[in-house]
Amino acid sequence: MQERRCVLAFLGGTGPEGRGLALRMALAGEQAVIGSRDATRASSAAEELLQVASGKNIQGAENSEAAASCQVAFLTFPYEGQRSTLEALGGALDGKIVVDVIAPMVFQRGRGASALEVTAGSAAEEAQEILPNSQVVAAFQNVSAEELQQPGTVMDGDVVVCSDHAEAKVLVMDLVRKIPDLRPVDGGALANAKYVEQITPLLVNINRIHKIHAGIRIVGL
Amino acid sequence: MQERRCVLAFLGGTGPEGRGLALRMALAGEQAVIGSRDATRASSAAEELLQVASGKNIQGAENSEAAASCQVAFLTFPYEGQRSTLEALGGALDGKIVVDVIAPMVFQRGRGASALEVTAGSAAEEAQEILPNSQVVAAFQNVSAEELQQPGTVMDGDVVVCSDHAEAKVLVMDLVRKIPDLRPVDGGALANAKYVEQITPLLVNINRIHKIHAGIRIVGL
Numbered sequence: 001m002q003e004r005r006c007v008l009a010f011l012g013g014t015g016p017e018g019r020g021l022a023l024r025m026a027l028a029g030e031q032a033v034i035g036s037r038d039a040t041r042a043s044s045a046a047e048e049l050l051q052v053a054s055g056k057n058i059q060g061a062e063n064s065e066a067a068a069s070c071q072v073a074f075l076t077f078p079y080e081g082q083r084s085t086l087e088a089l090g091g092a093l094d095g096k097i098v099v100d101v102i103a104p105m106v107f108q109r110g111r112g113a114s115a116l117e118v119t120a121g122s123a124a125e126e127a128q129e130i131l132p133n134s135q136v137v138a139a140f141q142n143v144s145a146e147e148l149q150q151p152g153t154v155m156d157g158d159v160v161v162c163s164d165h166a167e168a169k170v171l172v173m174d175l176v177r178k179i180p181d182l183r184p185v186d187g188g189a190l191a192n193a194k195y196v197e198q199i200t201p202l203l204v205n206i207n208r209i210h211k212i213h214a215g216i217r218i219v220g221l
Numbered sequence: 222m223q224e225r226r227c228v229l230a231f232l233g234g235t236g237p238e239g240r241g242l243a244l245r246m247a248l249a250g251e252q253a254v255i256g257s258r259d260a261t262r263a264s265s266a267a268e269e270l271l272q273v274a275s276g277k278n279i280q281g282a283e284n285s286e287a288a289a290s291c292q293v294a295f296l297t298f299p300y301e302g303q304r305s306t307l308e309a310l311g312g313a314l315d316g317k318i319v320v321d322v323i324a325p326m327v328f329q330r331g332r333g334a335s336a337l338e339v340t341a342g343s344a345a346e347e348a349q350e351i352l353p354n355s356q357v358v359a360a361f362q363n364v365s366a367e368e369l370q371q372p373g374t375v376m377d378g379d380v381v382v383c384s385d386h387a388e389a390k391v392l393v394m395d396l397v398r399k400i401p402d403l404r405p406v407d408g409g410a411l412a413n414a415k416y417v418e419q420i421t422p423l424l425v426n427i428n429r430i431h432k433i434h435a436g437i438r439i440v441g442l
Contacts, residue, residue, distance in 0.1 A: 156440045188426045195423035202416035217438040219377045
């Protein structure tokens with residue numbers, strides 16, 4: 001932890017976002033554990049990533065094992081699974097940093113992506129409510145999972161990082177800098193995660209119009 | 222209208238957003254009318270702007286007169302006034318393009334800016350409901366009013382433009398290009414205005430942290 005080198009778990013990490021972030025973090029020298037409800041699927045995903053990142057440290061494990069072994073857990077599953085997944089983990093994430101990557105969205109034919117309403121305000125605030133003993137940080141919601149999975153692609157954009165825990169926020173901002181050329185932007189309190197999460201359906205809809213993988217940059221900094 | 226040269230009204234335009242947009246449009250050669258509930262205040266604002274943009278075409282008028290005389294009306298008052306102002310205008314905006322610049326927000330001590338919930342989804346969708354015979358376009362919500370008012374400042378960022386009216390959207394995207402170096406980005410349907418409006422409180426809070434006038438840019442285009 002002194003050198004900011006730690007075990008990073010990607011819970012529900014067999015999807016594009018989890019694979020992409022695990023790959024980039026492993027390529028930067030971090031120890032990545034792909035978590036899944038199914039340990040076999042997790043191991044398969046880890047093996048596939050190792051073909052792109054040979055010699056790097058990527059393993060697969062059942063979600064609860066990944067959570068228990070890590071210092072930082074990334075939530076990289078769809079919003080629908082957040083409450084049940086976190087509640088099932090019991091106290092495994094107590095005292096740990098939890099990076100909520102989730103942007104609650106629904107897709108409708110003809111309408112595209114829409115933000116799902118979340119009673120807590122945002123997925124990240126809901127995660128903090130479910131995990132009062134963890135330090136929840138919202139980040140990476142607007143980053144293209146497709147581009148993360150292409151290690152040759154230089155990421156162009158900003159990651160707005162929101163949290164009510166200052167030290168955890170600094171650590172996650174340092175993790176953002178490990179992915180070339182992403183830039184972390186201090187986005188203030190966790191209450192601001194709502195606005196960052198809702199940028200994702202906008203980007204998804206812009207992607208459909210322009211046939212791109214859009215990201216955002218905060219200008220004026 | 223053929224040459225995209227038209228009378229632009231800035232309703233409730235004596236505030237920073239209205240002044241800034243009117244100034245920039247007048248500097249680009251457009252005819253700007255500052256509207257206000259109070260014709261005297263509107264004329265004062267127009268005279269002040271003419272000191273920065275001498276020889277340009279800026280006038281002041283009571284809101285209803287400004288609405289009646291224009292081809293394109295910008296809504297540049299706080300959200301709280303939207304319904305009453307638009308309803309009071311009756312049919313003056315029928316058949317016209319209405320650019321909703323409003324980002325519904327509230328400021329709370331210690332918490333900063335928060336998005337106000339709007340039943341229609343967004344201020345822009347609400348305006349379209351109130352004005353079924355107008356072509357509502359959502360734009361400019363994320364642009365710094367302070368920087369708009371400094372004609373020497375090159376604007377750095379994107380204006381995401383959302384509308385259900387394709388031709389109106391194209392015209393407003395052309396108006397965006399008149400402000401150096403703003404870039405219009407087609408943001409799809411008016412339903413996406415919700416996400417764009419909610420970027421504004423995020424930017425306001427980022428401004429407070431970083432002591433800047435932040436804007437956004439869509440990367441990957």
